[in-house]
């Protein structure tokens with residue numbers, strides 16, 4: 001199966017959670033909007049599909065994935081779909097649901113990280129909501145982020161199969177996503193993360209374990225891995241960092 005990934009071509013964003021899963025599995029995929037990037041042809045193909053009146057199950061927003069004739073949207077849903085064929089989720093249904101639950105909680109955390117710089121409206125510039133962003137990020141770095149990190153650290157600690165992975169004794173797509181979240185948080189909130197990270201040794205170790213995987217390591221060094229930047233979900237504004 002050759003998968004087609006549709007996502008904005010200049011940011012990691014939520015598309016990165018899908019890219020990491022496809023890369024870890026060595027899957028055959030095309031990053032459609034990044035194809036012939038300079039000509040804009042890939043982007044045009046993505047917009048065509050997004051605006052198509054022919055789709056009975058259209059996606060609301062990127063990322064979305066085309067697998068044969070099927071078009072699947074919502075990051076956590078795409079990963080739920082890809083987990084079994086890519087070997088990135090357990091066979092047992094209860095465990096699979098647990099991985100999905102963690103992925104949804106990661107999505108909540110990502111949404112809240114986004115809202116630190118866009119607390120009022122995605123359609124407004126950061127500079128138009130700076131005051132609210134300051135208040136929102138103070139709460140995020142002071143209360144919400146530690147609450148999320150406490151939770152994920154406890155999940156690792158309580159995993160009956162050991163603290164190496166979030167679920168069971170092998171890597172799942174939730175581990176890949178957790179790696180991405182920690183990398184994104186370090187980019188966006190370096191001061192806060194430097195202050196907090198000592199309290200989360202299992203999460204830090206999980207990040208490093210994922211980064212050291214053969215295919216992920218090669219991907220991170222490749223041109224396919226875009227750099228974090230301030231058009232992305234994780235943005236670095238010094239004044240919002242704790």
Ligand SMILES: N[C@@H](CCC(=O)N[C@@H](CS)C(=O)NCC(=O)O)C(=O)O
Nearest residue numbers: 013014061062063073074075076107
């Ligand atoms: N819940 C969705 C959110 C999708 C989303 O917010 N996509 C962003 C880019 S990361 C977008 O293009 N949004 C356009 C919009 O919401 O109008 C998911 O997890 O996939």
